[in-house]
Amino acid sequence: MINYKFLLIGVVFIIAGIIPIVRNKFYRLKEKxxxxxxSLGSFLSAIVVLLFGLAVLIYEISKLLSNK
Known part of the structure; x- marks a missing residue:
């Protein structure tokens, strides 16, 4: 059975990871x-949040597909 709370948490974490990545514009800065x-620190933390959300979402979808 799929847990809708975890599914919602995964989507929220994905959105919370995408927003700082888009707003940060890390790729426009020079290394010097x-x-x-x-910006690197905030970009990497947004990547971690995004990957956590994806992991939760993939886990819940795999549970849904394995039950059928």
Whole structure:
């Protein structure tokens, strides 16, 4: 049985990861700029949040597909 709370949490984490990635514009900065280091930290933390959301979503979808 699929757990809709976890499915919703996965979607929320995916959205919470995508928004900072899109707003950050990390890819426009040069490596010599000091702002690059702080942007790298926020970019990587957004990637971790996004991957956590994807892991939860994939787990719930795999449970749904294995029950049929």
């Amino acid at each position: 700029d000091m702002l690059w280091a702080t």
